[in-house]
Amino acid sequence: MWKWLHPYSNPQTTYNLCGTLTPWFAGISAILLTIGLAMSLVFSPPDYQQGESVRIFYIHVPSAMLSMGIYLGMAISALCALVWQMKLTETSIAAMAPVGATFTAIALFTGAAWGKPMWGTWWVWDARLTSELILLFLYLGVIALHNAFEDKELAGKAASVLALVGVINLPIIHYSVEWWNTLHQGATISKFDKPSMSTDMLIPFAISFFGFAFMVASLICIRFKAEIIARNSMRPWVKALAMEKEAN
Amino acid sequence: MQLTYRKAFKTILVRDLTIAIRHRDDIFNPLLFFIITVSLFPLGIGPEANTLMKIAPGIIWVAALLATLLSLERLFKNDHADGSLEQLLLSPCPTFVLVLAKITAHWIITGLPLIIIAPLLGVLLNLHQDSYLALMLTLLIGTPVLSLLGAIGVALTVGIKKGGVLLSLLILPLYIPVLIFATSAIDAASMNLPYDGQLAIIGAIFVGSLTLAPFAVGSALKVSIN
Amino acid sequence: MSFNSFAEFLHMGGYGFYVWLSYGFTAALLIILVINSKRKEKQLFAKISQRLKREAKLKQVAKQNSGKIKQEQVNPETVNTDQFNTTQENKG
Numbered sequence: 302m303w304k305w306l307h308p309y310s311n312p313q314t315t316y317n318l319c320g321t322l323t324p325w326f327a328g329i330s331a332i333l334l335t336i337g338l339a340m341s342l343v344f345s346p347p348d349y350q351q352g353e354s355v356r357i358f359y360i361h362v363p364s365a366m367l368s369m370g371i372y373l374g375m376a377i378s379a380l381c382a383l384v385w386q387m388k389l390t391e392t393s394i395a396a397m398a399p400v401g402a403t404f405t406a407i408a409l410f411t412g413a414a415w416g417k418p419m420w421g422t423w424w425v426w427d428a429r430l431t432s433e434l435i436l437l438f439l440y441l442g443v444i445a446l447h448n449a450f451e452d453k454e455l456a457g458k459a460a461s462v463l464a465l466v467g468v469i470n471l472p473i474i475h476y477s478v479e480w481w482n483t484l485h486q487g488a489t490i491s492k493f494d495k496p497s498m499s500t501d502m503l504i505p506f507a508i509s510f511f512g513f514a515f516m517v518a519s520l521i522c523i524r525f526k527a528e529i530i531a532r533n534s535m536r537p538w539v540k541a542l543a544m545e546k547e548a549n
Numbered sequence: 550m551q552l553t554y555r556k557a558f559k560t561i562l563v564r565d566l567t568i569a570i571r572h573r574d575d576i577f578n579p580l581l582f583f584i585i586t587v588s589l590f591p592l593g594i595g596p597e598a599n600t601l602m603k604i605a606p607g608i609i610w611v612a613a614l615l616a617t618l619l620s621l622e623r624l625f626k627n628d629h630a631d632g633s634l635e636q637l638l639l640s641p642c643p644t645f646v647l648v649l650a651k652i653t654a655h656w657i658i659t660g661l662p663l664i665i666i667a668p669l670l671g672v673l674l675n676l677h678q679d680s681y682l683a684l685m686l687t688l689l690i691g692t693p694v695l696s697l698l699g700a701i702g703v704a705l706t707v708g709i710k711k712g713g714v715l716l717s718l719l720i721l722p723l724y725i726p727v728l729i730f731a732t733s734a735i736d737a738a739s740m741n742l743p744y745d746g747q748l749a750i751i752g753a754i755f756v757g758s759l760t761l762a763p764f765a766v767g768s769a770l771k772v773s774i775n
Numbered sequence: 776m777s778f779n780s781f782a783e784f785l786h787m788g789g790y791g792f793y794v795w796l797s798y799g800f801t802a803a804l805l806i807i808l809v810i811n812s813k814r815k816e817k818q819l820f821a822k823i824s825q826r827l828k829r830e831a832k833l834k835q836v837a838k839q840n841s842g843k844i845k846q847e848q849v850n851p852e853t854v855n856t857d858q859f860n861t862t863q864e865n866k867g
Binding site: 534 | 784789790791797798800801804805809811812813816819826
């Protein structure tokens with residue numbers, strides 16, 4: 302059943318697969334993002350309460366969702382790496398962490414920029430913003446740990462242990478922060494209450510979400526390729542590729 | 550010679566405690582750090598009794614987190630330097646037991662003194678009189694969690710030369726739930742509200758980390774020792 | 776279309792600053808990430824090909840050196856083998 306997976310434990314096969322997938326992902330993402338951003342910036346109606354500021358929603362929510370999704374992906378890779386000793390899944394953690402951290406930063410910044418007109422301050426200790434901040438810390442921890450090791454193979458293993466520990470803690474942190482927030486709820490009004498999204502909003506949201514998702518996929522592919530090269534620099538196929546690149 | 554698990558646990562516990570007692574700085578320095586950090590806050594914020602009463606639980610707990618963090622590095626560092634950590638990992642006894650013994654020793658060395666000294670700092674910060682029991686109880690259940698989770702970070706960074714700052718970056722986010730529930734339990738106690746719910750959650754976190762953390766520490770140590 | 780003019784589009788009903796700030800920040804961060812990701816592989820390949828060139832050069836130098844040594848020391852030997860060969864041919 303899993304036999305189709307076996308060839309991809311060879312770094313070269315996976316490298317080539319990523320190479321062929323990247324332009325597709327990038328192309329789809331470019332098309333979707335163009336449509337999605339046009340729709341969300343120009344064609345979608347303003348919210349009756351929040352006015353035009355609701356347009357931040359179309360980048361804030363997709364990037365927040367993706368930032369958590371990438372962490373989950375990292376944790377799954379980490380589990381595969383630790384349980385089945387797959388070298389390439391360790392490599393993929395290093396590729397995913399910077400992308401995830403960037404999207405977490407985007408979600409945080411857009412959340413703050415949305416909060417300023419809504420709440421009157423740039424930062425409130427809203428449950429979601431707080432857990433997003435902690436998620437950023439977790440990402441930075443993984444990246445810092447990965448960079449601290451000279452030996453990239455050890456770095457991948459250490460990062461996978463940390464990613465797994467993080468993902469076990471993440472729901473606990475999230476719910477504790479949420480609980481803490483309801484406990485200390487003073488003047489803050491949660492503006493991010495789930496609005497029943499109308500189709501006018503849902504379609505641009507979905508399109509821009511998938512646009513960002515494909516962008517994440519292509520970025521991870523590019524970084525994954527680089528990580529594979531970094532770990533296999535002594536292999537003949539990498540040398541041949543380097544010669545080829547040099548010739549061009 | 551085959552050691553039973555209990556004997557192996559006891560041997561390592563006694564060994565670590567003996568080492569700590571011979572190097573008394575290991576016990577006193579984090580404690581001193583704890584006291585100094587806490588006493589800095591009234592100087593920074595102002596001696597007004599009501600403000601201090603309000604922020605006391607948070608300050609004591611944050612200082613306890615930092616003090617634990619400070620002491621964590623010694624958990625595996627010396628053993629790693631002199632090679633005895635490798636010997637421990639090579640022994641036929643499961644790493645779970647060995648790691649648990651080392652963490653227990655660490656908690657006895659750093660966690661217990663914190664719990665004993667905390668009421669004194671509560672007095673300094675004008676803690677509400679109903680909160681003392683809650684403070685002691687949360688520290689009693691919470692500090693083992695700090696030692697357990699911290700051990701994962703130390704095990705990951707023990708092979709790195711400058712692991713100290715990295716350790717805090719890795720571990721502090723994981724301490725957040727304990728901090729939240731502990732301080733809210735103390736707050737609830739000061740308002741004469743029941744706080745057994747918060748204690749139960751900290752207890753659940755304790756049990757969860759007690760069962761899972763030694764595994765994580767074991768695999769992290771295997772990475773670091775290589 | 777929810778805007779009548781371009782100025783209105785920029786103004787965003789009073790929220791222009793925040794909307795454009797967040798879109799701009801997002802675009803900037805993503806562009807940096809894309810450039811950084813692409814450059815990483817290129818740099819690695821450059822490093823590898825540099826290393827390969829150095830290795831090739833070292834190999835060549837080593838070969839030349841060993842060749843020189845061989846020529847100096849081995850010359851009489853080659854003569855000997857030639858003699859040996861000729862003797863063999865004679866025998867044949």
